[in-house]
Amino acid sequence: MVKGKKKSNDPSGRKITLKMAKNALKVTVDGKRRLDLSNMAIATFPKCILKLSDVDELDLSRNLLKKIPDTIDKFVNLRLLDLHSNHLEQIPAAIGRLPGLYSLNLCNNHLTTSGLPHELGLLRNLRILNLGMNRIETLPPSVAALKELRELGLFNNLLTLLPKCVQNLPKLQKMNIKSNPIPTDEPPEVDCIQRVECLYLVREDCLCADCLKRCKEDRQKLDSRISAASTLKKSIFAGLLTPNSVAQENQELWR
Structure with a gap:
């Protein structure tokens, strides 16, 4: 056949x-x-x-x-x-x-x-x-x-x-x-x-040209927001190194 x-x-x-x-x-x-x-x-x-x-x-x-x-x-x-x-x-x-x-x-x-x-x-x-x-x-x-x-x-x-x-x-x-x-x-x-x-x-091949363009634009906006949020998160947690070290010492004492 x-x-x-x-x-x-x-x-x-x-x-x-x-x-x-x-x-x-x-x-x-x-x-x-x-x-x-x-x-x-x-x-x-x-x-x-x-x-x-x-x-x-x-x-x-x-x-x-x-x-x-x-x-x-x-x-x-x-x-x-x-x-x-x-x-x-x-x-x-x-x-x-x-x-x-x-x-x-x-x-x-x-x-x-x-x-x-x-x-x-x-x-x-x-x-x-x-x-x-x-x-x-x-x-x-x-x-x-x-x-x-x-x-x-x-x-x-x-x-x-x-x-x-x-x-x-x-x-x-x-x-x-x-x-x-x-x-x-x-x-x-x-x-x-x-x-x-x-x-x-x-x-992507299931979308028309206009829908694909809109999706890509929305994706770029989302990526920008995620990148900005990630940068902010790093700056916040950078200040927590000392408290985390203290917490680790306390845990060793508890053991």
Whole structure:
């Protein structure tokens, strides 16, 4: 049998077979069935995984997906759907037919406001929604129906105002709206919501040019802070040589 060569530059992406998908099935620590097809250069939603639609978690993050089909609603048991770091411009209305969805990660895609369906508001059990690093200017009003939502990521978007639909979510505990063009005189409602930073580990070749540049700039700032803190720490502990020597002598006496 002649082995086929890997086509790393194939625009159609990697082909996923049912056997490959079955081998990617895992069981989480809490006993949930997780289908992990992340970081596999997939450009088209694999139809074969519809035969595994009874899984509880589906991870298609860090791929090349441009579209999610309406057949996503076949995953009726889905509690977690991770689609971060793809090329998605639109989410299908069928997403609203996943009543048990607990966590939805759409971070680092090409989503705009028009790409978010009103059916998002049908996800009444949703606790975590990450829409960071997209091109979103506002949210569909139906988001106000997400009464169970606890965490919301809206960082690195095009928001100029805090969407009214999120201001009265009764259980919202954490929201990240950093790196949006929101004026500094934002209404005080923002202050009552804790802002958190989300971290994802990806290879450099998975990032677009703008994201890679931003990451490198942030890394340089962090390195500068670490270097400054290290210098300060050395100067502080330099004065502790004598007390440590005394402590050592006391320990010898105690022995």
